[in-house]
Amino acid sequence: MVEAVWNGAVIARSDDTVVVEGNHYFPRAAVDAAVLKPSATTSVCGWKGTASYHSIEVDGKTNTDAAWYYPEPKSAAAEIADRIAFWKGVQVR
Structure with a gap:
């Protein structure tokens, strides 16, 4: 099971991530x-x-643009459609 954790909270959890360029993309x-x-x-x-972003808010703290996704990925990246990845201090473990 892979988890994404930020500011002490589990913000994503799945055993079905897709790894692209070292980043786990969660459903x-x-x-x-x-x-x-x-x-x-x-x-x-x-x-x-083209990637779009979300900021993450946990317990009143904001991590700006710490999640990204591809709303309409090119065909070469079709496997990451409807998936979200994290960075900027979000721990993926």
Whole structure:
């Protein structure tokens, strides 16, 4: 079982992650939607497509743009559709 933890809270847990470039992509349903806050940030990857971001809020603290996902991944990255990955201090273990 893989978990994503930030600020002492488990924010995602699944035994069905997809690892791409060293990052675990969790099924969206395995992520606690209550901690995800919308962000206007986007970035572009040449082979995956355009990523969108969420900030994470736990116990009154915010980790800006610490979660990302590809709403419409390119065909080469189809396996990460409907999945979310983390960074910026989120521990994935």
